[in-house]
Amino acid sequence: MVVRMLLVVVIVFITLWLPYRGLLVYNSFATLLNKKKFMDLWFLMFAKTCIYINSAIKPILYNVMSGKFRRAFHKLLRCPRTAAIGNSGSVTASTTSGIFSSLRKSLKKSTPEEPDLKTDPGSSNDMNISSFKEPVQEDSYGQTEL
Structure with missing residues (x-):
């Protein structure tokens, strides 16, 4: 049963990766031999779609073929x-x-309770947000620096 599932996964992997890998091998040899590269946009989109399908189909294959999964x-x-x-x-x-x-x-267990500063400003400490203003400094030309 496991061997059959492994065999199916490998065959699907090879079948769906073959167009893209074939394109890469062909273009690599075309570069070495100073030939024109094969750059058909539709074939490239087809090859990349096959790669995405390969990733998407694996959980479906595992579900169909394995009760343990x-x-x-x-x-x-x-x-x-x-x-x-x-x-x-x-x-x-x-x-x-x-x-x-x-x-x-x-999610409720993992997020700690935080006080709401708008409704209860003095619940956890005596400071509020308005007390955290940065001082404004002026330079020698009378302009303010941030």
């Missing part, structure tokens, strides 16, 4: 193990709201 991904997102999945394969709103509520809880 699916379980680890659900654990990473803190999805309940009995997530309700509809007939179309989409995750229902209860699972999605569970993910967002756990994210909100973790």
Whole structure:
């Protein structure tokens, strides 16, 4: 099972990187042999799109081919193990709201409470923002320096 998944990932990698790498090899030899480089804009865009597709398709391949990856991904997102999945394969709103509520809880834990200086200026200290003005100095010509 693992060998089959590795084989599929390698074949997809080679197939999707081949246009760009082929272009680089051809242009390298064209430079050495003083030939004209191949610089077709559409082919270059196609080759780079293949590279992006290669990056985007890997998680999909892992999900399709590995139950262990699916379980680890659900654990990473803190999805309940009995997530309700509809007939179309989409995750229902209860699972999605569970993910967002756990994210909100973790964000609340990680951000410290800060006093609001506008509503309660003397809550944490006796200074306010207006007391931090820098002194203005004048030079010998009467102009102010910042």
